[in-house]
Amino acid sequence: MKTYRTTPLRRLGNALFGPALKAGLVPPYALLTVRGRTTGRPRSTPVRVMTHDGSRYLVAPYGAVDWVLNARAAGEVTLRRGRWHGAFSLVECEPDEAGPVLKAYARAEPVTRPYFDARPADPPAAFAAEAGRHPVFRLVEA
DSSP, rough: OOOOOHHHHHHHHHHHHHHHTTTTTTTTTEEEEEEEEOOOEEEEEEEEEEEEEEEEEEEOOTTTOHHHHHHHSSSSSEEEEEEEEEEEEEEEHHHHHHHHHHHHHHOOOOGGGGOOOOTTSOOHHHHHHHTTTSEEEEEEOO
């Protein structure tokens, strides 16, 4: 499994991706905004909103990065895409719920596959075993 590193190129890509999300140009992505756990200031990052079995989820393919830690501390986030925006509370999923979502995410986002030990062809149980390293949050409208 590859370890995630925030590089200057990735920061630049996220900075350029933000305005495109605000304009509503890149579904199924959205701009996640969450209150910083130490500063209290809003922090934003692009995320893919996964839909699985009628529910919406946020997946942390790179592990417990800053947005995950901030979201856990705040318990709520705002998502924005174009003119649409919504406030959500978060429910962190148990491995049995997270496994199928992680599998679907790995299929939908090939660029994140090196960060998983499980392969897209593996059963959901293989992804459930990785749920501790890749948090999954179910979105609940606030």
